[in-house]
Amino acid sequence: DAGVIQSPRHEVTEMGQEVTLRCKPISGHDYLFWYRQTMMRGLELLIYFNNNVPIDDSGMPEDRFSAKMPNASFSTLKIQPSEPRDSAVYFCASSSRRHTQYFGPGTRLTVL
Amino acid sequence: AQSVTQLGSHVSVSEGALVLLRCNYSSSVPPYLFWYVQYPNQGLQLLLKYTSAATLVKGINGFEAEFKKSETSFHLTKPSAHMSDAAEYFCAVSHSGGSNYKLTFGKGTLLTVNP
Numbered sequence: 761d762a763g764v765i766q767s768p769r770h771e772v773t774e775m776g777q778e779v780t781l782r783c784k785p786i787s788g789h790d791y792l793f794w795y796r797q798t799m800m801r802g803l804e805l806l807i808y809f810n811n812n813v814p815i816d817d818s819g820m821p822e823d824r825f826s827a828k829m830p831n832a833s834f835s836t837l838k839i840q841p842s843e844p845r846d847s848a849v850y851f852c853a854s855s856s857r858r859h860t861q862y863f864g865p866g867t868r869l870t871v872l
Numbered sequence: 873a874q875s876v877t878q879l880g881s882h883v884s885v886s887e888g889a890l891v892l893l894r895c896n897y898s899s900s901v902p903p904y905l906f907w908y909v910q911y912p913n914q915g916l917q918l919l920l921k922y923t924s925a926a927t928l929v930k931g932i933n934g935f936e937a938e939f940k941k942s943e944t945s946f947h948l949t950k951p952s953a954h955m956s957d958a959a960e961y962f963c964a965v966s967h968s969g970g971s972n973y974k975l976t977f978g979k980g981t982l983l984t985v986n987p
Contacts, residue, residue: 764915791973803916803962803977816974851915859904859923859966859973863915 762786764864766852772870778840781867784833785854793861794827794837795851803851809835842871874899874965878978886986891935891950893981895963898944905946906964906975907937916962922946933957958985 765784773779785792793808807817812829820827824843829835839846849868853861879894897903904923908916920931927939933956937948946963963978 793975802979805974808974810973853916855973860906860918860921861973861975862918863908865915868913 764852764854764862766850766864766867768867769865770868770870772872773842774872775843776841777871778838779842779846779869779871781837781850781852781869783835783837783852783864785835785852786862787833789854789856789862790832791855791861792829792835793853793855794835795853796848797851797866798848806837839869842869844871847871874903874967874976876963876965876976876978878961878963878981880981881979882982882984884984884986885953887955888952891948891953891957891983893948893961893963893983895937895946895948895978896944897946897963897965899965899967901967904966905937905939906966907931907935907946907948908962908964908977910960910962910980912959919948919961953983953985955985955987958983 767782790811794806797803806819807827809829827837847870849866851863851866853863855861875898877896906921907919909919910916919935920929922929922939930936935950960980960982962980964975966975
């Protein structure tokens, strides 16, 4: 199994630009989670999906952030417009009903 | 609501010494508990998990953790530290019932292993 795949691994952009992060969960997993990790705030859950439907987006910081899951094998997290305080490592994780979440390698986002 | 407290943001041990990383949880229902490890510039990797079976859980790389309900603790141990154990370790909790599969993570403990 290839595990959770995220792209890009690194993204450097300028303030005001749109950023799209991508995730492919493990085949057969019906839960998908987006996290953000920073030194100041640690690991924060942004949003999670079950069977492609958003269940809890209470962690999404503001309207500039949006996430979609058009099918069982693909999800995106979009930031528009991006700001320097969005700089962080963004992780995607997936799981089945067994609770264990499997994490991708992360996307390191730098907004200048 | 559920929460996790990891005591000590940084733990330093000598190679060959005992590793003890502390985790206390708060949960209104029987919890599922997890330890994850994060090596530099990598994602989180599952070390072990407790899901209401045996209270002593063995994981990968020689780590184990014991669930103590009376102390609301799930401390991670390894008898003899290796240089390759240097990483950040996260304790996490989720609900055992219903369909709530959210994980709540602690702030993490950075483990340094000295030669």
